[in-house]
Amino acid sequence: MLYNVHFGIYVDIAMPLEDKSKSLLPFLSSPKLLPNESEAEFQSGLQSLLSELDNPSPLAVALVSQLNECLWWIKRHTVDKELLLHEAMARLLSREGSNWVGSGNSALSVALEHYLDGSAQKDQAALIEEALIDANLTLSDLRAKGFKDAARHIKMVDDLIHRQHQTIRHLQRSIDSIDYKSRLIKRMDLELAALESKESVKGALTLDNEPS
């Protein structure tokens, strides 16, 4: 029987467990990526987490894919913290200097971004250096002031990262409980099988001992 799960993905209920888990992946972890993010990196993270699963049942796979997404969110928010700082630095620079009127701080913000990661063109570097002189600041002063200015938003991003950590903890506990449950079921199955075989041996022995 085929189920149309999502975006035209079909799950055959009669297919093996591992295949079912994999067919659920695109639905439960449809990588909603931003334009500059790599899907290959996202998938490789997911595959490495899945390879650590002892028992890749559909539910375990579903939970692991959520866990992978949480790790991805942590990565995004960590980048955002640095971006917030750059945003605040550009704002301060344009407010302190003479670039505020007219040109706005978008050009300055782009130039600062390039300047900080070392990929600035000559004119961008000149613009930043001129703005720093105008504002009577060094880059480290600007960074410190920017941090103070963006503290409220940086705190928010820290909260978001903390939330992802908490979610990961919940997911890990859930995965552990499934794993424990499946091991318990397996152990009970083995014990039952052992009892059954013991009983059958006993039965065979009593049959052998019966007088003919």
Added chain:
Amino acid sequence: MTMNHRRSLANQGNALKSTGPRSVAGKRASSQNSRKHGLNVAPDFESSPEYQTLVDLIGEEGFSTFACADIASGLLNYRRAMDAYYDTYASPEPVDEFLRDANVKASNPIFSEHLSPSGSEPQDVREMAAFFASMQRQERRKGGPVSRRSSDTHKLIRYQRNGIARLSSAVRQG
């Protein structure tokens, strides 16, 4: 008449006098009241095809029927919160660069021209400039796109927390 009853009557009387937000900041804040992410609407997972598929798959792992239903709806509920989280993150409120970067003082002649081409009252121009400056302050306080998306997604933390708590308890109790 009890104290509580008297207080409640006084509250009702005072509420009738209320005219809503009066300040520019209050009006701007309340104008955003209708912005919704849809997470407060009660979901109907049971009628979705994903739900039945999940229930069938989870059922094969030895969970009871009730536990399967709980886990499947918990999972879909968590996904709903995370999808809204992504949408909010990916499309923050746009920055009004003109308003943010404009020079209010330099705009005064434009205001006076717009208010009355034949020469307007200085009081009107001052009020217009004050209004414009207050809008600009609001715009600047919101920060750039990264600040906006951080504060917008921050509002969705509780939905994420409730979603994962519900899913996790369904799995562990199942």
